[in-house]
Amino acid sequence: MTFVLDGAHLTCEQVDRAAHGSGIALGSTARAQAAWRMAGLLNGPVYGRTTGVGANKDVETEDTGLDLLRSHAGGAGPTIEAFRARATLVVRLNQLLAGGSGVDPALLPVLTAAVNLGLTPPIRTYGAIGTGDLTALATTALCLLGELPWTRPSDTVRIEAPAGDTRNPPTEAETRTGTGTEAGTGDTRSWERAEGGPPGTRPGDPVPRFALASVDALPFISSGAATLADAALACHRLGVLLSAATAVAARSFRAIDASLEPLSPVVQRGAEQTEVAAGLRALVGSTSPRRVQDPYGYRAFPQVHGAVLDALGRAERTITEEMNAAPENPLIAGGRAWHNGNFHSARVALALDALRAALVQTATLSAARLATLNDPAHTGLLPFLAERPGLSGVMILEYVAHSALAELRHLAAPVTLGGAVLSLGTEDHASFTPQAARSALAAAEPLEIVLACELVASVRALRQRGLPCDLPLDPAMRDRPLDADLDAARGLLPGLAP
Known part of the structure; x- marks a missing residue:
């Protein structure tokens, strides 16, 4: 049974349901949109947006966010189970809906589509110490960018489309051109039609993609x-x-x-x-x-x-x-x-x-x-x-x-x-x-x-x-x-x- 994410009421039981195949739907994106607009008006040094990170916090940078994602996606060990990776997407999506990250809200329906298609990022077991799951979320970001393949669930898992979902599914033309629009928001989704393409996809399947901007990189991965x-x-x-x-x-x-x-x-x-x-x-x-x-x-x-x-x-x-x-x-x-x-x-x-x-x-x-x-x-x-x-x-x-x-x-x-x-x-x-x-x-x-x-x-x-x-x-x-x-x-x- 589908439930709505609103950034305020996610429960442990819902995370478990979503991890094992329940569909999700987006609630209001107003708080995420407000933070994004506010972020675009900021002046002065902003950690991870206009500076490096960690010990590079005082180094002024420009457009290095995608390099940050590539350098931080280096986890180790076996990939975690699909149900855990799926739960990760749901939790991060809910946090982004809470507002405060400044990430482009057009990302949210794309991430929702990945969950509802049963696609998960290949997250490695080792890489986090309790100050943010940087390797897991950087890996997720590279899947959104198309630089890493999504992992597909087994054929025995059936992912149902959310009941009452008001989003318009991408048309054949939209999936060929790589665009689609969520009903009523003006947000733009990116889709790629897999034609024997990246590993983890099958011909004819829409694959959610999103061109994260450099300034979205740290805000997306700054989470546990x-x-x-x-x-x-x-x-x-x-x-x-x-x-x-x-x-x-x-x-x-x-x-x-x-x-x-x-x-x-x-x-x-x-x-x-x-x-x-x-x-x-x-x-x-x-x-x-x-x-x-x-x-x-x-x-x-x-x-x-x-x-x-x-x-x-x-x-x-x-x-x-x-x-x-x-x-x-x-x-x-x-x-x-x-x-x-x-x-x-x-x-x-x-x-x-x-x-x-x-x-x-x-x-x-x-x-x-x-x-x-x-x-x-x-x-x-x-x-x-x-x-x-x-x-x-x-x-x-x-x-x-x-x-x-x-x-x-x-x-x-x-x-x-x-x-x-x-x-x-x-x-x-x-x-x-x-x-x-x-x-x-x-x-x-x-x-x-x-x-x-x-x-x-x-x-x-x-x-x-x-x-x-x-x-x-x-x-x-x-x-x-x-x-x-x-x-x-x-x-x-x-x-x-x-």
Whole structure:
């Protein structure tokens, strides 16, 4: 389903939707047009427009912007996945709509067309340190210029035209001559008809191009859009998994008849903890407790899981604010250019460091509950939920869970303890937010695996106890490879999120 970008209301969930094929449409470009007109009236030195960049900030230049793009497109490592590159385009487009960059607003419909055609720039993995995604966006700019090829999605991905889109698609004549006009704005799009042309295109396809002016170069790349895209994707996916975690824990509560006393409203404090306890209480329903107190995996669930949801909420709010702001340097506003450091993403890095650390805490409790599910002292069943004495049952799930948990711990290493001094000492700090965002996105897989291990074991325990369980997991109790069970459980997790 198509949604409108307006520079003010983009959410992490929308970034995820767009990354996986949803169409986008442009809202008002008024703020972008106002900044562009203002930029054209500026006098005096303006960083990146009339000067060099970095240590060359005091060197007067003229028409060197395209050289800046070519020199800054040198990333390294493998190209990132198409869905991440697509999310990058969406975030940068939304920021440009917020105004303040001074970029020619005629670029905006061209960038929108690239997203809706499913074309993405070949962004390399390494090149940013938290002071702007210069290599990623310079690469994007060279695609717009036609100096690098766009990357096409696989033929299995279907990109639909935005519903209700009022733009006039380019006619055959327009695509031959390379022009087209967006309805109602007077903005000009550039199109190239691929006739067996650049790699990544097929004959007959319109390829969006835009002749960026020299003065548009730095304003276009002065953003952490790729980092924010990864962070937004991570927050959305982790949010789904953390919601599912409560449903998984509820099955473990029922499987061992854990006490619901720790979930009582009387003992809760803090909004997130209270909400977690209430949600879990509703999912569990009732149990017949066998112990005065259960292990921490049960008794401390509201405290630990409430903390991770609090960290997720803080990260999501921070990222949402940044995606709907103008991180430009210089910022074109109030009739002048304001030189600043708003491209620096320290607050995002700190929020993501806290989130990844909190994920380890909640995953550790899941692994602890898995241990109790294997223990006859808690289930009253055979060790490892085996079919008969002496068999291994689901013993291997503990190994798998702790393997994934070790990866989560590795990914939780804080990036904000690092530092860098670059460009002859002119740029003397770095947040390493791209690394924080990449690690947060990577953390979703091991978290999912830990939860899947607990889910497989809890469902097996419920079935052995003759308790209701309607999940479509293999009911066989014999010793057998459990990889298919884990794959199925991972696929079920999103559906368990309320």
